[in-house]
Amino acid sequence: MFKKPLSNLKTSAPLRSSDRRKLKQRVITAFNLQAEDGDVLVPDGIESVKFSTHLEEPGVAYLSKEGDPLWFTIGKGSEDLIPTVYTLWKKDDLLPFLSTPQMVIPVLTGGADLMIPGVVHHTPGLPEGSLVSIHQFSLKEGKTQLSVPLAVGHMAIPSNRLTAGGTEKGKAVLVAHAWRDHLWEMGSKPDVPEDTVLGEQKPENEGAKDQEDGDEVTPVPPSEIGSGEPSQEVSYSTQEVSELLAKSLLQAISTSLSSAPPSAFPIPATLFYTNHILPSRPAFPTLVLAPSSHPDEADKIHVDPQEINIKASSHKSLTAFLKAMDKLSLLSLKQPQKHSQQPDSLVMSVNAKNPLVLGHTSFPTVRDIETKAAKKAAREEKEKQGENSHELVIRELWKPHQTIVDLFKGLGGDPSSLYTPTEVRSLIFDYVAQQGLINKADKSYIDLDELLRSPLEVKAGKGKQPQAIGDFIKRDELVKRIMAKMQNWYEVQPPGKDPVQKKGQLKPIQVVTKIRQGRKASTMITGFEPFQVIDGEEMAEDLRKACAGATSVSPTVGKAAGSSLEVLVQGKQGKAVVEYLTAKGIPKRWIDVSDLSGKK
Structure with a gap:
């Protein structure tokens, strides 16, 4: 959801007392909380800000006085409040949960959804669409540990489909927000709280107390975590x-090696072990073989696949293991000859028709998890370069100018660089935090030091003293005043091309329908040149064919010769023009349509 920067970000505004009480009541009702919890999760001074996602979905975020996003909604008029990671760290049992191994977390923070094979624990009885948090499951010093929530999303399937021993495939959770995504980056970005050892703390989530009927084994519910004695080493x-x-x-053997050509053999034993056996280890070993120390808890515990290695086995050496596999006719092993320059044993072939291979039940492997992560990273990189989308990447930027140049130097920024509003805000508030300038009486205000005060002073007329500013100012007002003194720039990047940066404020393409030449309506298109992908003559010709009407191209009235064109299309063609422009990659929010022709 927030794998790319938020766009169309408005200035945040404090909620009125009545609106804050309504928001608090919504939270208390939706999550079955006590009033005191509502005060913590919807604090005084909370602010709201409107934004759009990279998919052009409108949203509203609710921020604390310090600027940390606490709640958000997605969709026009949506009432579905979703807590952010910042809020879940204040009350980590707010939502029912799922846990996943450490290796999966970077995949989630990169924008991926949680897949079914990646689930270790889950609260039972979760219906499809229910809101859940995702924790990291890990082993440290022989103890199983659970992190604070690192992502939040909606169940893609009911939780009873997660108990199939890893055989089910597909998405488990549609992730809406994760630690270190661009919504997270808007806030103060504190360090992640320490993990909790399973068994030391009992979550209080009421929604997790429902037990499933019958004797069916289900993943451990939160109500069972913490019951009894601290967990033993697994x-x-x-x-x-x-x-x-x-x-x-x-x-x-049943996957990659069965299709390997004969020319792929022989394979040195060390390479065979490194390139084929180790990557084929189960990603979730306890679902494949329950430890004898916990025979009835296979779905409640996790063992790191890295612990499955030759040194930890009864064979102790690779040669001994491969000899045992040779005796089972799973492979053919050739020992090195004396005084040979090849000291390693050779795997000459594998037997894909062995009954053990034919009866083998496949499972998610370490290679599967790593491959998915690599594909996700490659896809993200491709999207960043604009190769996976026909839509233009457009950014509104600001550059330090005149009196603001020295301010940015003092803030630790580069006055020659271009900044997004989020980057300006982060730069200012990082400086404020470092210098301890948050007003102690009211945290929604910032105490001004000489660096922040100087560029905000208003110059008076000739012979008069400049108008001094006070000792403190509202957080958003400070950002607003600083950005008002910066220079407008914009960046347009057509798919597969380098971005083009230009000075000035980018304005939407104007599509205006008017009555011209008596009672005839015509549609005029202007302001398309800055978007880099539209030629006036070509557009006129394309629209002539698409609209089956006359078109013309002429210089824009009031503009310098050769700097701007206007394309005229006969008839009310606003819808057709918008379809043409979006097909060229122009986002809809950069197209301004108006009909001045009146009703007929």
Whole structure:
């Protein structure tokens, strides 16, 4: 949702007392909270700001006095309040939860949804569409630990479909917001709180207390985390590690190795182990083989796949393991000859028709998780370069100018750089935090030091003293005044091309329908040149064919010769023109349509 910067970001405005009370009541009712919890999660001085996502979805964010986003909604008129990570860190049991291994978290923070094989724990009884938080599940010093919530989203499927032992595929959670995304970056970006050892703290989420009927084993609900004694170290015996390595070999043979050509062999034993067996280890080992120390808790615990290795097995050496697999006729092993320059054993072939291979049940592997992460990263990079979309990337920018230049130097910024509003805000508030300038009496105000005060002073007429500014100012008013003294720039990047930056304020393309030449209506298009992808003559010809009407091209009245053109299309063609412009990659918010022809 927020994998790209927010656009069309308006200036935040404080909520009136009555609106703040309404918002608090919505939160208390929606999440079944006590009044005191509502005061913490909807604090005094809360502000609202409107924005658009990179998909042009309108939204509203609610910010604390310090500028941290606490809640947000997506969609015009939406009443679906979603807590941010900042809010979930204040009350981490606000939502029912799912947990996922550490290796999956970077994938989620990069903008991906949580897939079914990535779920380790989950609250039972979750219907499709319910709001949930996502925690990181990890092993540290032999203890299983759960992080604070690092993402929030809606269930893509009911939770009863998550108990299929890893055989089900598809999305588990549609992630709406995650730690370190662009919504998170708007705030103060504190350090992540420490993980909680499972068994040391009992979450209080009432929605997690429902138990599923019958004897069916389900992933651990929050009400069971913390019950009883602190959890013991979970690990596999050496024999169990050997069994998992054998299953990893079966996985490799039944997938990649079964289709390998004969020319791919022989393979040195070390490379065979590194390139085929290790990547084929189960990503979630306990769902493949329950540890003997916890035979009935396979879906409640997690063992790091990295613990499955030759040194931790009963074989202790790679050669001994491969010899055992050779005896099972899973592969053919050739030992090195004495005095040979090839000291490593060679795997000469594998037996894909072995009954053990044919009866093997596939599972999600370490390679699967790593491949998905790599594909996601590549796709994100491709989108950044504009190669995966026909739509133009347009950014409104501001540059330090005149009196603001020294201010940006003092803030630690580069006065020659161009900035987005979010970057300006972050630069100012980082300086404010470092210098301790938040007003102690009212945190919605900032105490002005000499650096911040100087560029805000209003110059008086000739022979008069400049009008001094007070000792403190509202946070948003400070940002507003500083940006008002900056120079407007914009950046347009057509798909597959380098961005073009120009000075000035970018204005939308004007599509105006008027009555011309008596009672005939015509549609005029102007202001398209800055968008880099439209030629006036070409557009006139294309619209002539699309609208089956006459078109013309002429210089824009009142503009310098050769600087701007206007395209005229016969008839009321506003809809057709908008379709043409969006097909060229112009976002709809950069097209201003007006009909001045009146009703007929």
